[in-house]
Amino acid sequence: MARANPAQIGIIMAIWLLPLSIYFLLNRSRNRSNLPIPSPTKITGLFIYPIKSCHSIPVRSAQLLPTGLDLDRQWMWVKYPERKFLTIREHAKMTLIRPTYDAETDTLTITAPTPILGFADSPAAPISFSIPAHPTAAWLAENTTVVAATIWTTTTPSHEYSSALTAPFNAFFGTDVRLVYKPPTSPSPRALTGNGKKELLGRAASTCFADVMPVLIGSEASLAELNARLQAQGESAIGATRFRPNVLVQGHEPWSEDRWKTVRIAPSRASQPTWTLLAQLQRTLRLDPAPTLDVVARCARCHVPNVDPETAEAHARQPWDTLMKYRRVDPGIRFKPCFGMLCVPRGSGGEVTVGMQVEVDAVTEKHRYVQGMG
Template structure:
């Protein structure tokens, strides 16, 4: 016969079990209605959209240091990888194929972050400005990895509507969006919840992030007014760009993370007001249209040769902060393999086409004018994986071993700038080419270059 103490213990255990069961039954509906892990925008978009890009685990650059990418006699060089950068200087998106428009790859450099220019009022004149025609600098100036290396840690996801997906609550949802994410954790209890939520939702290696979403479809005048956007000038290098200011969309925490003490905004170029490219670019009289750009530095596309990357790497002084030279440091759109080192230096016109064995129907390739060499600044010193800027490399090696263009003395040149060539230019719908990983490269013309 059980003792009194054993009976009391049994009742206590039963009471505890009943209490816990009651709590669980009560809490589960609350968790369903008000989940402890915040619902991210990607969770909602996944119901109706598909995310653009190749997962990092399947990247075509996983083996970028392999000698298999070097020149091999009898084997055609090819496109190894393609990248777009929807927000200038932020993380790129690797794709398997892309449309090519007069402005370059689709979705490339649509947006750029800008900081308030502390010298906007009563500033000294820029080089080349007339003293007799003083003017104020723009209130904003575009920021890049050159000034703010932590932009490398700002991730960008691009979501496109998927006709095969339907949300039970929303039905089919259109629109194209980017979700911009950056590392962020609040202080105190809120920060602990954010840290826990990140681990539960994205794995033990995840860190808390803050995000915001933008449409990549340019807004109508009514939408601009309703959202409080406005057109404004922003300084881009030494030039002023008139673009749409979307300051209302940028959370103040981003400036804190980036270490920028002044207000930050994000700008979008109006597709009707893109900048025409001249300098070394082909002219309308010759190719039927004038190349244009959004927030690209100077030309629509940038090409990089993996074999050349490895050749430059052999000259670079490596250390703990630079163990190998990642091609992504140079922020190319088109990364090619199977060429001799620096073979691209004298290209003037090239064609990309499908390998003969993979093309069931003979189609013309995509032709590009190789407008000039890419004159490098110190931006490649920033590690694209960490946002840490190396003190000297690869800038030192570029200036020492790649000072090859008389138009850019004392500067290193690496990679090539391209402009697309369209076979028909009478109809805007004809101004489109396509590129795909695996396409073969044919050099149509070679000749000298002189940077302007």
């Protein structure tokens, strides 16, 4: 019996795979909520905030961990001796603390301006220190002390750095402070609460020092709509970093992300040499390793977006006042406006890069903010 040549094998596979792929593609489009699935949207920016409430680092790529993007909000300033967290809400100038990352040495350097004591109007003198970005357990045991640090209503074991290292920052804050660290893999994880609690999410999940959830996605389309409203009032347009997103996407029509339920991050079709039926089938059957995130809630906003992250100047009204007029859209938290979507990664994640696309797998009209997050 003659062997089938490669062309014949390809035809046979196509005959079998085509109906199967059509079936799964049709079922994917038939969302359980009967709402239309939007087309993929491009990632235009990635941001990490190594120290909670301090300045961002824009990156081209980052590892998505179960607790969020690598190096994102794994450190936090606390007031001493209470060891309660400090944020922009009370200390707007925290955004002037700038972390930088050196990949060659795997080092994080933290720099901030501080006035010369006794001369409030004098030029700022920089203060800084450097620490390992991915400290080993041995390094932490030798250089830090395990303490209980409090963020919102949760107290969690954390590694506190020597006061000798961070002492110059006492003058910056005007009070005695300490820096604490929470590794992404911890024997005492900070479990998610609210919309991310196990009973609602369906699995146990945790984060480091993010306010509520590991990842925040923001939309340029929604930001542009907000900026149009601000400019119509004679106000200046604002940048996306006011809202401290981790992932910024082009978006679809403004605020369509309000209905996202599940998203996947995958290479754009244009970036692949060939877009084959088999590749599409792999995606449909979830055989490819693309990171998946559950979109668990809208992000209810406080006054932090009023603070310019470059100058630490806080606007008395905007964008809070404008958002309050039309973005109190979540039935679970009517007294706050919403911008961006809070997400929880599934599994071990993977690498995320600017230019990749966010594919919306499922949508819902039942998002409701659950009190108690934090």
